[in-house]
Structure formats: C-alpha cells, structure tokens
Amino acid sequence: MKLTRYDPGTPCWIDLGSPDLDASKAFYSAVFGWTAHTSDDPAMGGYTIFNLGDSPVAGLGTPMSEAAPSTWTWYAATDNVDATAARVEGAGGKVVAAPMEIPGAGRMAVFMDCDGAAFSAWQPGQFVGAGVVNEPGSFAWNELMVREIDGATDFYGKVLGWTTQKNADFGMEYTLFQVGDRAIAGMMPMAGDQWPEDVPSHWLIYIAVNDTDATAERVREVGGTLSIPPTDSPAGRFAVAVDTTGAVFGFVTLT
Template sequence: MTEAAVRRTPGTPCWVSLIVHGLSTTQKFYAELFGWEFGPGPQQLGPYVRALIDGQEVAGIGQLPPERHLPVAWTTYLATDDADVTAETIRSCGGTVAVGPLDAGEAGRLAIASDPSGAVFGIWQAAAHLGTALARVPGTPVWNELVTRETSTVAKFYQAVFGYDAEAVVSADFDYQTLHLNGRPVASLRGVGRALPRDRGPHWMTYFEVADTDVATARVVDLGGQVLQPPRDGSNGRVATVADPEGAAFTIVRSEDR
C-alpha cells in the first residue's frame, strides 16, 4: 500500500473529482495529458469513473445530467470520520451543505458544501474507497489551495470545522496561510483581493504533478484546453494554471525536489 492509500486525518485533502458534460471527451483529454486510464466508480449520482495510474486511483470524473448546466470545476474533498457530524458543523459555522450527506455505494459517504465565501468543497467519509492512492508521481494531485479574496475570515471557518493550525505569511502585500494537521502542512489559503476572477469567485485549486511544466502546458493547448497563467517559477517549483476544454481550471507543477 502506498503512502497516499491510507486513512487520512480529518481535514486532509483526500480526493479530487470533476463533473462534466462530456465524459468520454474529458477522459480522452486527461488520458492524453496525464496518461490516465479509467475504471468504474459509484453510479449513484450518474455515470462516474475513477482515473488510474499503474492501477492506482488518483481522481474521479463524472457526468452531469443533460438538463443541468453548472460550472465545471475540480472539487477538493476533505477527509472526515463522520460526514453527518461534519456537515452539521459546516452549517453551524456559516457554511452551506448543498448535496448530502449521502452514501456512494460501499465506497463511503460524502457531502458537497461551500464555505462562507462561496468556495465549494467536498467531505469524504471513507469506507471501501480511501481516496487518492498514489502520490508524488506525474499525473497525481500534489496540493490543494483555496483562492479567495482574503484569508483571515475564511481561515477561521476551516479551523473551526477541521481543527487546522494556520501559519500566516506576514506581509503588507502578500496574504497567504498554510493549514497544518499534526504539524504537517496539508493545504493553503491564498488571498488575492481584486485579482480574484469575476467569473469564478472563491474556489479551491487542485495542483497536479507533471514531469515538465512547459511541455505539459503546450500539450494542454494541443488537446483543446487553454492557458490561464503561463509557466512561471514559484517557491515550490515551476507552475502554470490551465483549463481543460470544458473550462475546468487546474494548476500543473514540476516540483523542485523531483
């Protein structure tokens, strides 16, 4: 069993999922970009597949009903030992629970929620499916970050719900907090103020590992996606923010320790 395929401490990002209009065409895009293969997943909410690398589950993709026209975006799931209790805590702390909690067959129990700023995230109570089963190889989720207007208010929400310790970067022009569990960084919050995209609002961003950021960025364009922020060197590696053909944004990163 890999390091990633263990039961997570509550609050740890444990899965990412995407619900799209064209399931088969989206599978083809990510198969060509990340080398994903696909296997069946729970069908309670409609057609759904799990992306695989070397037979290990790394992400999920589902299909929207034809009559539903919702924004297409990657959703970060945070681990919980009890989805029902966590859902009630989310509500009591000013968040909203839009879907569930409900069972996903024998895989586990989930809910889809949003924080007080409107950023959507999922919670996952693992049963047979523990979540992402592979880490630190190209094509796997490597980090999750909340992009929001300012971090101080929303940080209190996530701390109250999941018990994070938050470490802030103190700067007059940089609003950033890292969320820790048991002394280990697990996610981050980035306040961008007026630079927040008007068409998206606050949102969780998934980072996927790649072998070469520039090559992967060019590949996104070749496959019908678009570049939102071109490759650039960051504190943790070379990153670029891109979108798939249906507009789902994600960030690709070649870590410096690779």
Template sequence: MLFHDEPWPDGTPSWVDLMVPDQAKAVAFYRGLLGWDVQAGGEETGFYGMAMLQGRPVAGIGQTPAGQEMPAVWTTYLSVSDVDKAAAAITEAGGRIVVPVMDVMKEGRMAVATDPGGAAFGLWEPGNHTGTQVTAAPGTSAWNECMSRDYPAAKAFYEKVFGYGVDDISGGGFTYSVLLLGGRPIGGIGGMPTDVPSEVPSNWSVYFWVADADASAAKAVELGGRAVGEPFDSPHGRQVRLVDDQGVPFLVIAPNEQSGKPEGWDD
C-alpha cells in the same frame, strides 16, 4: 511514487473529482495530459470514471446528470471520519451544506458544502473507497488551496471546523497561509489577488504533479485546452495554470531546483 491504502486523517484533502457535460471528452483530455487510465463504473454509479495510476485510483471524472445545472469544476474533498458531525460543524460555523449527506453505495458517505466566502468543497467519509491511493508522481494531486474573497472569515472557518493550524506566509501584497495538521502542511488558504476578475468567486483549486510544466502546458494546448500565462518557477516547483477543453481551470506543477523532488518521486 508512494502508495497510500489507509483512510486519510480528518481534514486532509483526500480526493478530487470533475463533473462535466461531456465525460468522454474529459477522459480523452486528461488521459492525454496526465496519463490516466480512466475506468467507468456501472449504471448504478452514473458511469462515474475512476482515474487510475498503477492500477490505483487518483481522481474521478463524472458526467453532469441530465437536467441538472452544475458548474464544471474540480472539487476537492476533505476526509472526515463522521460526515454528519462535520456537516453540523460547518453549518454552526457559518458555512452551508449544498448537497446533503448521502451514502455512495458501500464506497463511503459524502456531502458538498460552501464556506462563508462561498467556496465549495466536498466531505468524504471513507468506506471501501478511502480516496487517492497514489502520491508523489506525475498525474497525482500535488496541492489543494482555497482562494477566498473573504480571507479572514474563511481562515477562521477552516480553523474552527477542521482544527487546522496555520503558518501565515503573507507578504508583499500576497495573503496566504499554509494549513497544517499535526504540524504537517496539507493545503493552503489565500486572499483572492486584486487582479482577478470580480466575477471569479471564492474557490478551491487543485494542482497536479507533472514531470515538466512547460511540456504539459504545450500538451494542454494541443489537446484543445489553454494556458493562462506562462509557466514560472517558485520555491515549491515550476507551475502554470491551465484550462481544459471544457473550460475547467486547474494547475500543474513540476519539481524544480528550488523545490527539489518530493519524497518518493522516481528519478
């Protein structure tokens, strides 16, 4: 387990949150699955819940505001030092701002955007809240990726707006690039596989670290969710796609012999 107290470099996925119709139900599900202690804020925050590990924030769970139709999804936020500048760059590069830049009390400033393929993501300019403060442990974010129905356009967009380098690892009908900042992998972007139903839009996904992917899949089912397929091994860990008890997809991944344990992982 590693702690991180400083603002994340521009372009780094620094936070994830979930907005759902039933916040209490989501809190119970993810507490049971990932071991989070979720602490609700006051009325001024909309009772936004901060998921904590070792007393430090790792994710957010909020209630969909009354009267607003919003998809129940995990949103990935990319850290930026100037959200207004980032929003302008997104528009110039062919993206769209769908939630305008706003202040979030003294915690920071945010916006929500979509890339040219329609995948939604957030921007976070840190104030008091810098983003996730724990990594390399069960219950923390492990990876964030954009799967796009227009991979060339999306790839060019993120390179232009955030200055990412790319490491193309495509092959065998698989189209995917690792996004790099200063030579360090911080996320991925891929082409939507052909077997994905046409109604599934381009999207950003979040992976959470777990100690045991098989046990987590079984636990998700016990808590009212479901597994999409069986856990499988990859060079990056043993992983499985899950859906929570309100229909929200996400993935979990556990270290395996191929991947080894990430730096800072407790034995």
C-alpha cells in the same frame, strides 16, 4: 506504497464534474497518462475512476445540476461526515448535498464555505481515496482564493481542525493550512486588478508533473488553454490551465 488511510481534515480525493464525460476522459488521459475506468452500475451515472498505473488518483462524473459549470472538487477525509456537515452549518457555511451513502465505497457530502467556495468531505468505507499523492500524475496541492482571509481561517479551523501559518517566503501574503505540523493546502487573498469583483472565492487543485513546460505544451496540443503560463515559484514551476469543457486546474513540478 499505496496509501491506505488519511488523517481527518486531509485532502483525500479529487473529482471533476463535467458535462462531456468522453471529452474529459480523452483530455486527462492524454495530458497525465491516466486510464479511465467507468462504473457499469446504472446507479453510479457513468462515474469514472482515473488510475495512474494501478492506483486511483481522481474521479469524473456529471455536474450536480445542468446549470453547474465544469469544475474540479476536492474532498476532506473525515471519520463522521454527518458531524462535519453540522460543523459546516454552525460555522456559517452551507450544505449543498447532504451526507449520502455511496454503496460499497463510503459516505460523502458537498459544502460551500462561509465565502461560497465549494468543497466536499469523504468518510471512507471500502474506498479510502487516492492511492497515491504528490507523485507525477497525482494530486499535489490545493489552493483557496478568497476575499476574506480571517473568515476562511476561522471557518476551516472550526470545520476541519486546520491551523494556519503565514508564509513570507512566497513573496506575497500567503497562508499555509496545516493538519498537525504538515501543510496540506494554501490560501491567497483575491486582491488587485487580476481578480474582478464578479469572480467568486474558489479552490484550485494542482496535479504534480515531471515537466511543467512539457505538460503545458501537451495541454495545448489536445485542445486546452493556459490561463497562467509556466511560472517559477518557491514551491516549484507551475501553470494553470483550462480543459476542453471549461474546468480550471493547475499543475506543478514540485521542488
């Protein structure tokens, strides 16, 4: 059944800012079986909706600036994006792109949290966000890699109303972010030699797949690379990849 609404604070959309739209369309269509539908409205700048079947699952557009790297971004649902922007600033974050109208669709804004990790917010109009999640080929999970756990916990609690639960089942320090009693994202500390000091705090999106190993092979076949090969975890078998434009994303076979 296609989703028609999201509770405030819930991830509702993901999109990719890419310097090479054609390359990104080809890559993700090959890896996940998405079909690309590009707007013919000049004001939309070639913005593309990826569909899984007849359901929108992700977007694609150009980066906000020529210097910006190719990056996936996620959107939190909100009833009032202007109020969300005010809470971001009040909690020590930064408004990167002020609330703006997307004609016929809704309102959006882009932020950085108190530790510099980017995320966005979406106030739905005619477009509510992804039509399907947690199914193979659609958004499944969101993970914050952060330097300062307590600061991030406080920030997202104030801005999005998230609560947290420490999870020892993952065999590491892992925090679940929740909307109500439902886990909607995770958080890990950036500690140890695998996290050089120059790597900033950041969000990592995951796409659900039927077979992580087969998807990893497909990524390689179409020119991507793997930064983390298929690996088992309590949540399922996952991998982290880099696409042909340099954007990092994860995929997981959920248990």
